[in-house]
Amino acid sequence: MKRRILVLTFIFILFALPVYAEILELDTMPNLDFHGLEYRFEKADSSEFISKEVVINEVYWLQETLPFLQKVNYSVYLVGEVCTRDTVNILGLSNLDTLEIYLFAIPQEKIGGQLSSYIKTVTTEHTIDHEIGHLLRYSFLSDEILLDYYKMRGGNIEEIESLTELEELFADDFAYLFGSPDLFPITFNDISFKTPGEKEKQWIITNLTLGFYKKFPEEGKKEILRARTVYNAKMKNKDYIGAEAAHVWANQIRQAIGLPLQG
Numbered sequence: 196m197k198r199r200i201l202v203l204t205f206i207f208i209l210f211a212l213p214v215y216a217e218i219l220e221l222d223t224m225p226n227l228d229f230h231g232l233e234y235r236f237e238k239a240d241s242s243e244f245i246s247k248e249v250v251i252n253e254v255y256w257l258q259e260t261l262p263f264l265q266k267v268n269y270s271v272y273l274v275g276e277v278c279t280r281d282t283v284n285i286l287g288l289s290n291l292d293t294l295e296i297y298l299f300a301i302p303q304e305k306i307g308g309q310l311s312s313y314i315k316t317v318t319t320e321h322t323i324d325h326e327i328g329h330l331l332r333y334s335f336l337s338d339e340i341l342l343d344y345y346k347m348r349g350g351n352i353e354e355i356e357s358l359t360e361l362e363e364l365f366a367d368d369f370a371y372l373f374g375s376p377d378l379f380p381i382t383f384n385d386i387s388f389k390t391p392g393e394k395e396k397q398w399i400i401t402n403l404t405l406g407f408y409k410k411f412p413e414e415g416k417k418e419i420l421r422a423r424t425v426y427n428a429k430m431k432n433k434d435y436i437g438a439e440a441a442h443v444w445a446n447q448i449r450q451a452i453g454l455p456l457q458g
């Protein structure tokens with residue numbers, strides 16, 4: 196009985212929330228080029244496959260915090276193979292041009308091991324969060340804005356040789372800040388960067404959302420109308436700080452989509 200209730204709840208959620216992410220299973224990895232790097236793929240045991248349900252739940256979790264994600268059209272493939280490069284086990288790869296994420300089976304002995312330089316503990320949740328972090332940065336943040344983020348994090352942009360380190364820090368911050376707290380407590384592991392907090396979270400929400408409106412100005416215009424309704428309601432309640440925040444937000448969107456600002 197309990198199981199039936201769970202299944203019904205799940206179906207209800209599927210109908211209640213629009214989702215554009217496509218989540219599909221693949222037996223083998225298609226032959227794709229990832230910057231000319233050599234990856235090896237080997238058939239995995241089905242006990243090592245990652246759970247589709249976990250991925251679906253995580254995608255819904257992210258959409259709750261970042262509502263614009265419901266309108267981003269991307270695909271997640273769960274591949275029934277283990278992926279390695281040299282001796283390193285690879286958990287996920289993203290094709291940023293086609294917005295496709297490939298997640299691989301996790302060898303049993305790797306679960307609970309090191310995920311990346313910034314975050315401890317391997318979980319499927321954090322692998323998908325990390326890859327979505329890459330995808331959103333690529334889709335909605337310019338290199339210049341990413342450099343601003345790195346500076347805010349205390350990084351020295353004069354010392355970096357390529358964007359890779361920034362990309363990985365951003366993806367791991369994204370996973371740490373937005374991922375669901377299920378299963379394992381996640382530890383921010385890097386000694387050179389402080390654990391990200393509310394400031395970083397707000398920065399990422401604001402800049403990704405503005406980047407989304409820049410790409411989809413019609414959605415931005417709808418949000419400006421919503422902000423106006425919020426402004427009017429706040430003014431009516433004499434909440435002048437709240438009204439000002441709605442006004443500032445509407446102007447940030449106007450600026451992002453190239454409309455004249457309002458005083």
Ligand SMILES: [Zn+2]
Pocket residue numbers: 325329362363366
């Ligand atoms: Zn990465």
